[in-house]
Amino acid sequence: xxxxxxxxxxxxxxxxxxxxxxxxxxxxxxxxxxxxxxxxxxxxxxxxxxxxxxxxxxxxxxxxxxxxxxxxxxxxxxxxxxxxxxxxxxxxxxxxxxxxxxxxxxxxxxxxxxxxxxxxxxxxxxxxxxxxxxxxxxxxxxxxxxxxxxxxxxxxxxxxxxxxxxxxxxxxxxxxxxxxxxxxxxxxxxxxxxxxxxxxxxxxxxxxxxxxxxxxxxxxxxxxxxxxxxxxxxxxxxxxxxxxxxxxxxxxxxxxxxxxxxxxxxxxxxxxxxxxxxxxxxxxxxxxxxxxxxxxxxxxxxxxxxxxxxxxxxxxxxxxxxxxxxxxxxxxxxxxxxxxxxxxxxxxxxxxxxxxxxxxxxxxxxxxxxxxxxxxxxxxxxxxxxxxxxxxxxxxxxxxxxxxxxxxxxxxxxxxxxxxxxxxxxxxxxxxxxxxxxxxxxxxxxxx
Amino acid sequence: xxxxxxxxxxxxxxxxxxxxxxxxxxxxxxxxxxxxxxxxxxxxxxxxxxxxxxxxxxxxxxxxxxxxxxxxxxxxxxxxxxxxxxxxxxxxxxxxxxxxxxxxxxxxxxxxxxxxxxxxxxxxxxxxxxxxxxxxxxxxxxxxxxxxxxxxxxxxxxxxxxxxxxxxxxxxxxxxxxxxxxxxxxxxxxxxxxxxxxxxxxxxxxxxxxxxxxxxxxxxxxxxxxxxxxxxxxxxxxxxxxxxxxxxxxxxxxxxxxxxxxxxxxxxxxxxxxxxxxxxxxxxxxxxxxxxxxxxxxxxxxxxxxxxxxxxxxxxxxxxxxxxxxxxxxxxxxxxxxxxxxxxxxxxxxxxxxxxxxxxxxxxxxxxxxxxxxxxxxxxxxxxxxxxxxxxxxxxxxxxxxxxxxxxxxxxxxxxxxxxxxxxxxxxxxxxxxxxxxxxxxxxxxxxxxxxxxxxxxxxxxxxxxxxxxxxxxxxxxxxxxxxxxxxxxxxxxxxxxxxxxxxxxxxxxxxxxxxxxxxxxxxxxxxxxxx
Numbered sequence: 001x002x003x004x005x006x007x008x009x010x011x012x013x014x015x016x017x018x019x020x021x022x023x024x025x026x027x028x029x030x031x032x033x034x035x036x037x038x039x040x041x042x043x044x045x046x047x048x049x050x051x052x053x054x055x056x057x058x059x060x061x062x063x064x065x066x067x068x069x070x071x072x073x074x075x076x077x078x079x080x081x082x083x084x085x086x087x088x089x090x091x092x093x094x095x096x097x098x099x100x101x102x103x104x105x106x107x108x109x110x111x112x113x114x115x116x117x118x119x120x121x122x123x124x125x126x127x128x129x130x131x132x133x134x135x136x137x138x139x140x141x142x143x144x145x146x147x148x149x150x151x152x153x154x155x156x157x158x159x160x161x162x163x164x165x166x167x168x169x170x171x172x173x174x175x176x177x178x179x180x181x182x183x184x185x186x187x188x189x190x191x192x193x194x195x196x197x198x199x200x201x202x203x204x205x206x207x208x209x210x211x212x213x214x215x216x217x218x219x220x221x222x223x224x225x226x227x228x229x230x231x232x233x234x235x236x237x238x239x240x241x242x243x244x245x246x247x248x249x250x251x252x253x254x255x256x257x258x259x260x261x262x263x264x265x266x267x268x269x270x271x272x273x274x275x276x277x278x279x280x281x282x283x284x285x286x287x288x289x290x291x292x293x294x295x296x297x298x299x300x301x302x303x304x305x306x307x308x309x310x311x312x313x314x315x316x317x318x319x320x321x322x323x324x325x326x327x328x329x330x331x332x333x334x335x336x337x338x339x340x341x342x343x344x345x346x347x348x349x350x351x352x353x354x355x356x357x358x359x360x361x362x363x364x365x366x367x368x369x370x371x372x373x374x375x376x377x378x379x380x381x382x383x384x385x386x387x388x389x390x391x392x393x394x395x396x397x398x399x400x401x402x403x404x405x406x407x408x409x410x411x412x413x414x415x416x417x418x419x420x421x422x423x424x425x426x427x428x429x430x431x432x433x434x435x436x437x438x439x440x441x442x443x444x445x446x447x448x
Numbered sequence: 449x450x451x452x453x454x455x456x457x458x459x460x461x462x463x464x465x466x467x468x469x470x471x472x473x474x475x476x477x478x479x480x481x482x483x484x485x486x487x488x489x490x491x492x493x494x495x496x497x498x499x500x501x502x503x504x505x506x507x508x509x510x511x512x513x514x515x516x517x518x519x520x521x522x523x524x525x526x527x528x529x530x531x532x533x534x535x536x537x538x539x540x541x542x543x544x545x546x547x548x549x550x551x552x553x554x555x556x557x558x559x560x561x562x563x564x565x566x567x568x569x570x571x572x573x574x575x576x577x578x579x580x581x582x583x584x585x586x587x588x589x590x591x592x593x594x595x596x597x598x599x600x601x602x603x604x605x606x607x608x609x610x611x612x613x614x615x616x617x618x619x620x621x622x623x624x625x626x627x628x629x630x631x632x633x634x635x636x637x638x639x640x641x642x643x644x645x646x647x648x649x650x651x652x653x654x655x656x657x658x659x660x661x662x663x664x665x666x667x668x669x670x671x672x673x674x675x676x677x678x679x680x681x682x683x684x685x686x687x688x689x690x691x692x693x694x695x696x697x698x699x700x701x702x703x704x705x706x707x708x709x710x711x712x713x714x715x716x717x718x719x720x721x722x723x724x725x726x727x728x729x730x731x732x733x734x735x736x737x738x739x740x741x742x743x744x745x746x747x748x749x750x751x752x753x754x755x756x757x758x759x760x761x762x763x764x765x766x767x768x769x770x771x772x773x774x775x776x777x778x779x780x781x782x783x784x785x786x787x788x789x790x791x792x793x794x795x796x797x798x799x800x801x802x803x804x805x806x807x808x809x810x811x812x813x814x815x816x817x818x819x820x821x822x823x824x825x826x827x828x829x830x831x832x833x834x835x836x837x838x839x840x841x842x843x844x845x846x847x848x849x850x851x852x853x854x855x856x857x858x859x860x861x862x863x864x865x866x867x868x869x870x871x872x873x874x875x876x877x878x879x880x881x882x883x884x885x886x887x888x889x890x891x892x893x894x895x896x897x898x899x900x901x902x903x904x905x906x907x908x909x910x911x912x913x914x915x916x917x918x919x920x921x922x923x924x925x926x927x928x929x930x931x932x933x934x935x936x937x938x939x940x941x942x943x944x945x946x947x948x949x950x951x952x953x954x955x956x957x958x959x960x961x962x963x964x965x966x967x968x969x970x971x972x973x974x975x976x977x978x979x980x
Contacts, residue, residue: 121585121843133586134638136647138879161893169868171843173585174877181874181887189868201896204905211965212900214956218969221947225975228485229801234818234890235974241895249900423884424657424756
């Protein structure tokens, strides 16, 4: 066992565990000091309390979503050649997104995202860490950084873990990076579109509360080694974990995943799809103060083949879920403090591959792509930057991943120039500088 | 009978007894407490079994440390299986060992374990962590190269290839990543610049973090890797690692210990480096591996962290480490010999219940450290107990990444092939090769998963092995004994029988549900979840 003391959260369980650290010869005070050093100093007050990241796994086409190019012709826009006006004058988006068109005042589009990467894993890493791959380390994703600075170390007290992924982990890289598994997202498993959202561990099927309690009592009686080693710090921590687990299993906190508590017509408006209901779960998690939620949207966006068929099938579902989420957050007064971040690891090749076997597919494209941001201090109704006439390169105002990430951190009150705790004590900045490999073009002041 | 010494053990009494042991003891042995905690400890004085014990006991005496008692046979059986092979003994293996009256049965078991296939499987997994065997980001070996590398590692361990030869084959390798498996050593790192390679070589084979070196020393070592070339071929994802004669290498180089190296004309500088590193008497090479083996088996290095060897991080017991190094070199780098020495020592066979102050006992190997089972070992154990199987997948499906049913996690050939369970329980990402990447620290989410997930619940309720046990064993007492042997590798104690009897008298579920609940209780017990 080699706990990385620097990374331990300071939460309400510390009171129970303090004895352990003292006994382990680690001064709690110095550990606290270490964390304090890593926490942001003298920041402007945070505008955003929570982030909902909509991760478009696979990389959806920018031309077929938020950066339509009907003037580029059939070989670029394919059949999706009639973009629609939104409720913000001059902002046009794909015709398959009519509901989002009515909410455009709530979000801004960045049409000049760029990193020049064309492989899923390196691009996923760069978009979610701001860094270029190739050093000795793997840096933590935005979610892990937010859970470090806004989770248990920063007074978050929820029973629900501070970094949730709906419903399956991304699997491309270790989101927690060198911060270690404490900052790994909790993936719910299950499917919120089913009659019952079976969140792995929280919701058990076929066990009554009475049987749960009975079993728990039995477990305590049979834990012979636990009795023989009473006072062992690891086992004490495990007992604490068990107490928390049963608070979740038997208590009210787990009800956050019970979508039957929502009105049917609202559930319908989100769409009775995994994505739509995930958006609804995300809103419920935000209401309970969870700082970071990723919706890992495995919608088949890696459209090498038959791009337009996929878009016709999946965009209406995305439109419904995301537009309802923005409206619902706004109506509940949560949008001002909830940052919604939508993008994939890259965009897709503007020129359509009509020939077999692609049959109207689009390849990967890292030259330029789009992101959508809303709430949490970002202004709505703006377009940042632009791509060229065919959507192949940045035309003006490039935005590199670290520019966007640094802007989000600023809104969250996280010092982008601060330090991350590193397992071997190396210096590690929260966001990269230009010396780390990718250029920077400045934070998104125009929409902050 | 087979259960060893059964005591009337009450938790409170045990706690008082245990607390009494905090009293300082000037010596251990003859007049030490005769109280043993059933079923985890064995009667008997601590006697030195080999030189390890002489050196360790002497150190305890010097420091006035009271060591733990000897562990019981059932604890030893389970511990040796898990530590040496990452595998749970079956009920039959457990009952046979417990029934044996052979006074040398522990040594005999160790000999058997070191020859088992699972020994090679488990240590190939360990080495694949350290050598970062992973097809995808950020290592990007590619699936078939990862598997070629893995199988080479596995074969080397199965044959018990001398450790110096194992390392030499990697350090001096040239050729195709598909055909010359050890060249993948030079591919399995994010930073392939000479300094990046030197950093990886130092971490892996010298146990050194070059970040803590003066920059000049790293630059000197990097020069030995400045002529490593990489090139692609027409074959998809094939990559050749070679000695690139086109790259300038100074003819006079300096080894990390400061001695000069003069290269022969046209000599691959990696050969010169390997010659220096693998020479008997090298200050890092045997030191590093002897310390790591100790760390792997005893949970803490003689130098701790095991991959942070430096002058200002001295060994806990320098004589002990020096003796292990000598044994390794004298046995022609037979790592299995070092395993055997450690596993046979009384030091290794101590109880997990400390009799000295906890942190003191831990720092000086005066009790066996509790460690949560590795992610892979835990899921394999659950599969073995219930007769179930897991699905392992990779983010990029390739012919090489499809795994058959009943694939064991400890023998997954590629770090990119995994499951959400392995992620949750902290299998290493294989990004850096640091030992600390493997995280066996228990988390809240893990506890939740074991207690209440559909995944685990389904194994217990639908697993064919438990179902067969329930079908075939009619006598409830026999069924319970079999469950204990299967899950905890021992028989129930008298107190446990009483608990179970009382439980069945209450309104608890009957029949099948009762068996499931007992199985659930045992797999969630500390005894199951922690190596002890």
